[in-house]
Amino acid sequence: xxxxxxxxxxxxxxxxxxxxxxxxxxxxxxxxxxxxxxxxxxxxxxxxxxxxxxxxxxxxxxxxxxxxxxxxxxxxxxxxxxxxxxxxxxxxxxxxxxxxxxxxxxxxxxxxxxxxxxxxxxxxxxxxxxxxxxxxxxxxxxxxxxxxxxxxxxxxxxxxxxxxxxxxxxxxxxxxxxxxxxxxxxxxxxxxxxxxxxxxxxxxxxxxxxxxxxxxxxxxxxxxxxxxxxxxxxxxxxxxxxxxxxxxxxxxxxxxxxxxxxxxxxxxxxxxxxxxxxxxxxxxxxxxxxxxxxxxxxxxxxxxxxxxxxxxxxxxxxxxxxxxxxxxxxxxxxxxxxxxxxxxxxxxxxxxxxxxxxxxxxxxxxxxxxxxxxxxxxxxxxxxxxxxxxxxxxxxxxxxxxxxxxxxxxxxxxxx
Amino acid sequence: xxxxxxxxxxxxxxxxxxxxxxxxxxxxxxxxxxxxxxxxxxxxxxxxxxxxxxxxxxxxxxxxxxxxxxxxxxxxxxxxxxxxxxxxxxxxxxxxxxxxxxxxxxxxxxxxxxxxxxxxxxxxxxxxxxxxxxxxxxxxxxxxxxxxxxxxxxxxxxxxxxxxxxxxxxxxxxxxxxxxxxxxxxxxxxxxxxxxxxxxxxxxxxxxxxxxxxxxxxxx
Numbered sequence: 001x002x003x004x005x006x007x008x009x010x011x012x013x014x015x016x017x018x019x020x021x022x023x024x025x026x027x028x029x030x031x032x033x034x035x036x037x038x039x040x041x042x043x044x045x046x047x048x049x050x051x052x053x054x055x056x057x058x059x060x061x062x063x064x065x066x067x068x069x070x071x072x073x074x075x076x077x078x079x080x081x082x083x084x085x086x087x088x089x090x091x092x093x094x095x096x097x098x099x100x101x102x103x104x105x106x107x108x109x110x111x112x113x114x115x116x117x118x119x120x121x122x123x124x125x126x127x128x129x130x131x132x133x134x135x136x137x138x139x140x141x142x143x144x145x146x147x148x149x150x151x152x153x154x155x156x157x158x159x160x161x162x163x164x165x166x167x168x169x170x171x172x173x174x175x176x177x178x179x180x181x182x183x184x185x186x187x188x189x190x191x192x193x194x195x196x197x198x199x200x201x202x203x204x205x206x207x208x209x210x211x212x213x214x215x216x217x218x219x220x221x222x223x224x225x226x227x228x229x230x231x232x233x234x235x236x237x238x239x240x241x242x243x244x245x246x247x248x249x250x251x252x253x254x255x256x257x258x259x260x261x262x263x264x265x266x267x268x269x270x271x272x273x274x275x276x277x278x279x280x281x282x283x284x285x286x287x288x289x290x291x292x293x294x295x296x297x298x299x300x301x302x303x304x305x306x307x308x309x310x311x312x313x314x315x316x317x318x319x320x321x322x323x324x325x326x327x328x329x330x331x332x333x334x335x336x337x338x339x340x341x342x343x344x345x346x347x348x349x350x351x352x353x354x355x356x357x358x359x360x361x362x363x364x365x366x367x368x369x370x371x372x373x374x375x376x377x378x379x380x381x382x383x384x385x386x387x388x389x390x391x392x393x394x395x396x397x398x399x400x401x402x403x404x405x406x407x408x409x410x411x412x413x414x415x416x
Numbered sequence: 417x418x419x420x421x422x423x424x425x426x427x428x429x430x431x432x433x434x435x436x437x438x439x440x441x442x443x444x445x446x447x448x449x450x451x452x453x454x455x456x457x458x459x460x461x462x463x464x465x466x467x468x469x470x471x472x473x474x475x476x477x478x479x480x481x482x483x484x485x486x487x488x489x490x491x492x493x494x495x496x497x498x499x500x501x502x503x504x505x506x507x508x509x510x511x512x513x514x515x516x517x518x519x520x521x522x523x524x525x526x527x528x529x530x531x532x533x534x535x536x537x538x539x540x541x542x543x544x545x546x547x548x549x550x551x552x553x554x555x556x557x558x559x560x561x562x563x564x565x566x567x568x569x570x571x572x573x574x575x576x577x578x579x580x581x582x583x584x585x586x587x588x589x590x591x592x593x594x595x596x597x598x599x600x601x602x603x604x605x606x607x608x609x610x611x612x613x614x615x616x617x618x619x620x621x622x623x624x625x626x627x628x629x630x631x632x633x634x635x636x
Contacts, residue, residue: 008518008525015513315509318470319570320498320526322491409470413509 009329013336019308020333023301024341027393030294031345032352034287034385036375039353041283043375045276047193051370052269054194054202056132058232061198061263062225062242068258071251080250080259081221084210089249090225094241099228101128102210105199106217110206112165112176112185119161120199121178121206123213131228133192134202140172140187147186147209154212155183158203159363162188176206179216183208191363193370196265203363235266291385295392299399302334306400313404314412326405327398334397342389346382353377418444418467418578418609423476425462425632436462438632439476444611446577449604451620452613454629460613461582463629467611468501468580469493498526502571504600506583508563510555516542516566517551523573541569545599561592568599579603581612585619597622 013020064081067074084102091100105122128134129142134156136142142156155176162171162185171185194201208216229238239262243254252259306313313326353375361370425437437459444450444467454460465471466478469485472493478485480496488496497503510519520541524534542548545565547558555563564584571579581600585593601622604610612623620626628635 008522011518012511012513311509312511315511316522316526317494318468318497318503318509319523320494320574322494322526324491325526410465413470413505 006332009332010336012329013333019305020337023298023305023337024344026294026297026301027338027341027389028345028348030290031342031385031389032349033290035346035349035377035382036352037283037287037290038280038381038385039349039375039377040372041280042378042381044371045273045280046376047371047374048195048272048276049269050374051193051195052265052272053133054192055196056226056228056265057130058228058235059131059263059265060227060229060235060238060242061265062227062246063223063261063263064221065258065261067252067256069253069256071247071253071256074251078252080246080252082223082225082246082260083221086222086225086246086249090227090242090245093245094238096229096231096234096238096241097227098230099127099131099226101125101131101226102222103128103224103226104210104213104217104219104222108179108216110161110165110176110178112171112174113167113169115165117161117164119204119206121208121213121216123208123210123217125210128207128226131226132202134207135190135192136187137190139170140185142187143207143209148211151211152209153181153183154186154209156187156189156207157185158189158201158205159191160201160203161206178206178208181216183212193361193363196268198263229266232266235264239264287385288388291389291392295389295396298334298393299396302330302396302400303403306330306404309404310407310412310415313407314409314415317407317409318413323405326407327401330401330404331397334393334401338389338393338397342386350377417446417479417481418442418611419477419479420463420467421477421479423463423466423473423478425459425466425471426474436632437466437473440629440632440634441476442627442634444609446609447604447607448625449601449610449623450612451623451626452611452629453615453617453620453626454635458629459632460629462632464580464582464611464613468503469496494526498523499574500576500578502574502576502579504564504567504571504579504581504584506586508555508560508567508587510563510567510570512555515552515554516547516558519555519566520569520573523570527574529574537573538569541572545569559592560588561595564588564592564596565599568596572603576608578609578611581610583613583615585614585616593619 062082067076067078067080070076087100087102091097101124103122103124105120107118108121110117110119110121125148126142126144134142143154147154157171165171165176166174171188174185175182176185189202199205227238229235243260246260247254316326356373356375359373361373420440420442423437423440424435427434427436440463452460452463462471466473472486480500517538520538521534524537539548542551545568547562547565550558550562558566584596584600588596597619600610614620
């Protein structure tokens with residue numbers, strides 16, 4: 001191509017840019033809409049993962065129950081309880097288990113700083129933090145193995161408990177009295193979103209070392225066992241093996257669904273993710289259809305532009321423009337309009353996404369905004385969008401350009 | 417040298433057949449100034465379009481400077497229009513959004529001439545037609561006479577040996593028309609071949625020879 005031609009095309013384009021504004025706007029709007037749609041879809045999906053991981057990461061919870069089947073001469077209706085020694089018993093027998101911790105809890109009176117409240121108090125071990133997303137606020141910590149070994153009376157409290165008892169004060173190092181026994185606060189839970197829970201959100205809970213907890217609640221049995229597998233895919237296998245092993249130990253039929261019960265968050269997450277994947281696909285289809293409509297619009301506009309410029313094409317052909325020149329000009333103009341429209345669409349979408357992300361989430365009343373206020377701008381989606389739109393714009397630019405270049409110069413010159 | 421031998425042009429629209437030119441034979445020597453006259457529908461413009469390589473004949477032979485035009489491709493014809501032929505139209509046919517300068521520059525851009533050569537040539541042509549001061553104006557900001565002078569300058573951009581003028585004074589007042597004819601006459605004197613279509617005997621009188629068409633045939 002003659003290198004001066006693009007400069008000439010540019011000069012011509014600048015003079016007609018108001019006429020190209022409609023196409024530019026169509027591309028801008030299409031890009032903005034699709035990128036925002038996809039960002040919200042991705043954001044909702046990501047926030048679902050975050051909210052779900054507020055409960056824990058690849059977690060299987062095991063509860064005791066009551067037998068519903070007779071087994072080896074024993075009647076149905078027997079109570080099955082879990083005990084602290086089941087932790088090592090299961091860990092030794094199921095190699096697929098990565099972590100396993102006990103948990104007991106009671107609703108107890110808690111007082112500190114002259115205030116008195118009733119909250120669920122839990123007894124557990126250090127690894128609970130890794131399994132149940134218990135991230136301490138800066139300056140504090142969760143319970144550790146030494147707390148149990150040394151019989152320390154320490155407590156890790158939810159941020160709402162901290163606010164209820166200490167207001168704006170830092171509770172770290174301060175005492176709380178639980179069931180008339182003083183404990184020292186060693187950590188406060190960092191704010192998080194949590195859409196799955198038992199006994200209410202973690203923000204309202206108090207956690208004590210397992211040994212210390214047993215001093216205020218001397219039941220020997222535990223409420224539940226938390227298991228984290230090495231791999232999420234092993235969750236069903238672990239569930240089956242726990243039933244078999246506990247069935248053998250406590251003499252119940254492993255097929256008895258009521259003797260022990262499970263909350264398999266991995267399976268729940270799979271179902272949840274399938275729903276959000278469905279939403280993402282739905283938004284993607286809407287985006288693709290919008291894109292298609294946009295491309296048809298651009299094609300129509302390009303044809304209209306080519307028609308409007310029939311006489312100009314005739315003049316150019318009459319004074320010696322080759323077909324290639326006409327095609328190049330139309331095509332470069334389409335390309336430029338495409339680049340301009342999509343660039344501003346991208347910049348606007350990118351900034352809207354980042355502005356929305358600046359909005360604070362209310363962790364104390366977790367609602368729909370937690371899903372909507374965290375859109376995710378995906379570069380992969382943007383790249384895919386650009387590739388698809390590039391092909392559509394290429395097609396919508398090349399056909400009017402070819403048609404224009406094949407014009408009969410005489411008929412074009414007569415066109416008014 | 418322009419040689420037309422038994423040129424026929426037939427237009428078909430559905431079942432209708434229109435014979436615009438019928439066995440027209442014509443030779444125009446290098447450096448000649450001829451007028452083509454005839455009533456509306458006589459085939460003047462069709463003949464002009466064929467001579468100007470904007471159209472191809474249905475039958476017959478057109479030889480331009482020894483080359484048979486019938487054998488040329490679309491782009492080869494474009495190259496002929498760009499380098500060998502300059503067009504001046506009745507309604508000027510300037511690009512409305514381009515300035516006088518850009519309109520004159522365009523054929524040179526299509527010919528791939530470099531920036532310096534283009535600048536020199538456009539300056540020379542604008543001075544020749546007395547419109548250098550108007551170089552930055554668009555056609556809508558120029559009078560009819562000025563537009564036609566810009567169109568003439570554009571036609572001369574690549575220094576073509578042949579100039580085709582289709583009713584060049586048709587849309588101009590008599591004074592502007594005379595100015596254009598004066599330029600065309602001057603160009604002819606410089607050695608260019610001028611082929612002009614006109615209705616006006618007074619304008620045709622500027623030429624050396626007049627060809628009259630009637631019903632697609634040469635009368636004299």
